[in-house]
Amino acid sequence: MNLRIKPGIVKSPNWYYRSRMKTISLKIDSHLYARLEKESKKSGRSKSAITREALRESFQQKARPNCHDLMQDVCGSFRSGVKDLATNKKYMKGFGEWKR
8 A cells, every 4th residue: 555645736725725825836046035935934934925925015015106196296397498308418418517
């Protein structure tokens, strides 16, 4: 009788997670892996839990307004009359020389 267990992904009971989880594969360099492992040991949390939290935080940060969104009402309110002010190098001649 062969009692050997086949290797593979552990199928955790459904009650372990609040909702159905999907499995992904992730490639990271050895330095990032070492940091993840160190944080896992320090906090007593799994590497998966830390990775999930980092993804959630990353997505939440993108939802926050950036500087342009906050200042949108005043952006472009000053008109110089020059259409190529941001791209033409001749307008940058002498810029910042007063600081020397």
